[in-house]
Amino acid sequence: MAESSSTPRDLDLLVAGEINPDIVVNDPDPRPQFGQRERFVAAIRLAIGSSSVITACGAARLGLRVAMAGVVGDDALGRFMLEAMAERGLDTTACRVHPALPTGASVILGNGTDRAILTSRGTVGELRAADVPAAMLARARHLHIGSYFIQAPAWPELLALARTSRATGLTISVDPNWDPSGTWDGGLKAIASESDVLLPNAAEACHLAGLDGPERAALALARGAARPVVVVKLGAQGALAATPQGAVVRVPALPVEPVDTTGAGDSFDAGFLAAWLEGRDLAACLRFAVACGSLSTLGVGGTDAQPTRAEVEAVLTRERP
Ligand SMILES: Nc1ncnc2c1ncn2[C@@H]1O[C@H](COP(=O)(O)OP(=O)(O)O)[C@@H](O)[C@H]1O
Numbered sequence: 001m002a003e004s005s006s007t008p009r010d011l012d013l014l015v016a017g018e019i020n021p022d023i024v025v026n027d028p029d030p031r032p033q034f035g036q037r038e039r040f041v042a043a044i045r046l047a048i049g050s051s052s053v054i055t056a057c058g059a060a061r062l063g064l065r066v067a068m069a070g071v072v073g074d075d076a077l078g079r080f081m082l083e084a085m086a087e088r089g090l091d092t093t094a095c096r097v098h099p100a101l102p103t104g105a106s107v108i109l110g111n112g113t114d115r116a117i118l119t120s121r122g123t124v125g126e127l128r129a130a131d132v133p134a135a136m137l138a139r140a141r142h143l144h145i146g147s148y149f150i151q152a153p154a155w156p157e158l159l160a161l162a163r164t165s166r167a168t169g170l171t172i173s174v175d176p177n178w179d180p181s182g183t184w185d186g187g188l189k190a191i192a193s194e195s196d197v198l199l200p201n202a203a204e205a206c207h208l209a210g211l212d213g214p215e216r217a218a219l220a221l222a223r224g225a226a227r228p229v230v231v232v233k234l235g236a237q238g239a240l241a242a243t244p245q246g247a248v249v250r251v252p253a254l255p256v257e258p259v260d261t262t263g264a265g266d267s268f269d270a271g272f273l274a275a276w277l278e279g280r281d282l283a284a285c286l287r288f289a290v291a292c293g294s295l296s297t298l299g300v301g302g303t304d305a306q307p308t309r310a311e312v313e314a315v316l317t318r319e320r321p
């Protein structure tokens with residue numbers, strides 16, 4: 001990587017994306033009843049939400065030096081997120097407080113096996129390229145753009161940011177996540193061609209490529225965009241990666257009994273980037289990432305069960321002594 005000699009790269013990872021909490025309602029039957037009925041449920045709690053922040057927290061837990069760029073509202077939910085990120089060691093100096101819009105949030109009604117989610121947009125989608133200071137880019141080794149499809153107002157700017165970042169010597173990854181508009185375009189292919197790693201899940205990869213089967217989709221996306229390694233998360237089946245040269249690597253998931261899969265893909269992203277930034281080979285990056293994704297399912301919420309590096313290494317040694 002062409003690193004500037006004048007600025008020390010003291011940030012491993014800069015994540016640009018959405019910042020919102022989850023209000024998690026857990027009960028064997030969490031369905032609300034209208035007609036002004038009040039019911040007791042087993043638990044309601046406020047948790048760190050948003051794919052981008054869960055990835056940033058996962059990477060910090062693995063020991064990376066991480067900064068988050070994004071927008072919150074001037075309200076209790078925004079302050080909760082800023083405090084939670086700071087507690088986990090993230091640099092939040094590039095997090096902007098919007099004076100008028102409320103912090104976006106999701107209410108997740110879950111019974112352990114299924115979920116219903118209500119989301120208010122609020123500040124989600126308010127990220128702008130200008131939120132990422134040039135001085136911070138100069139200090140970072142890698143830029144990760146989270147939940148690309150829900151940052152629609154910033155798409156052209158994010159493409160420009162990716163180009164500037166590349167020119168500044170950073171490597172780049174993008175997690176598209178689900179496209180709520182259903183069009184699966186939004187300039188994703190253009191930004192992917194500026195990126196080193198694309199991180200969709202199986203359904204997202206198939207929509208992006210317009211093909212059935214995650215392996216075919218990954219190969220098409222890697223070749224089509226002519227640059228990125230395409231890493232596809234396969235839930236309980238683990239993950240696969242396709243290279244622009246047409247190679248495919250597959251790794252199974254850990255045999256765990258998940259408690260809650262919220263944020264599994266985001267914790268996977270954190271693991272993949274940690275290993276990839278160390279220069280490990282693709283199969284080793286996938287094993288590390290899958291371990292991070294699978295272990296993260298053993299606790300409730302996105303960040304509570306994210307593993308440390310030592311925990312990942314212990315599991316990998318046990319799996320492949
Ligand atoms: N049921 C499961 N059992 C074991 N590991 C899982 C399970 N679900 C997810 N994972 C782990 O989390 C990773 C990402 O999960 P996935 O559901 O594919 O992503 P996303 O959350 O983006 O949809 C998987 O690659 C795997 O390592």
Ligand SMILES: [Mg+2]
Binds near residue numbers: 177265266
């Ligand atoms: Mg995901």
